[in-house]
Amino acid sequence: MSALQTSALVKRYGGILVTDNVSLDIRPGELHAIIGPNGAGKTTLINQLSGELASNSGAIHFNGEDVTGLRIDQRARRGLLRSYQITSIFEPFTVRENATLAALGAREHGFRFWQPLLGRRDLAQQADEALAACGLAALSETLAGDLAYGQRRQLELAMALAARPRFLLLDEPMAGMSAQESQAVVRMLAGLKGQYAILLIEHDMDAVFALADRISVLVYGKVIFTGTPDEIRDHPEVKAVYLGEEGIEA
DSSP states (O other): SEEEEEEEEEETTEEEEEEEEEEEOOTTTTTEEOOOOSSSSHHHHHHHHTSSOOOOOEEETTTEEEEOOOHHHHHHTTTTTGGGGGGOOOTTTTTHHHHHHHHHHHSSSGGGTTTTTOOOOHHHHHHHHHHHHHHOOGTOOOGGGGGOOOHHHHHHHHHHTOOSSEEEEEEETTOOHHHHHHHHHHEEEEEHHHEEEEEEEEOHHHHHHHHHHHEEETTEEEEEEEEEEHHHOOOOIIIIIIIHTTTOOO
């Protein structure tokens, strides 16, 4: 059974076709990347998958269940998480408190006002495991407002992991990062591979080719090819419409 499967997803804005019959089949434990030129429809697609945008037509199945008509919160509670859905960082709180709040938010229907939050050992354990996975264990008592930009992005991912997802939707997690920060995120995502199914949208091609099991190329809203990193590098149409313009050599 697929972790996530889409069938002919379409999103239109007036007469503009933004996603054009997108069909994907993402396997359990797979890190699947979506690449494509600016304006290809990548973020619109991830918004459709998360439930932020309703599709005009097509279907989405998550772990065998048709979730096409479900709201964003209903999908999240089933484990289909886009990281920012639960990652508004509370700057006056510590890193651990932020992760614990995310764990609580995924489990409870509303935050029942601090219901002895830090006394919940199960939530604290989820938070600590997520922080360790994201390389933030040593900063657990640091105020979130004191984190550097790259560390904030790592905290956002840790908060998503604390919610115990089954599938992660990541939209450019390395955007705006320095080379050193990006390398840290690549190492972190490599450590998560196989534990979760992950859909990654990212412009850093070095990161994509290092991490992805398979890659789908989106051009003008349509998937033109899906294959392994080696197959993507060698595909003439992909090189012509995307990799060539990015200056990536096959």
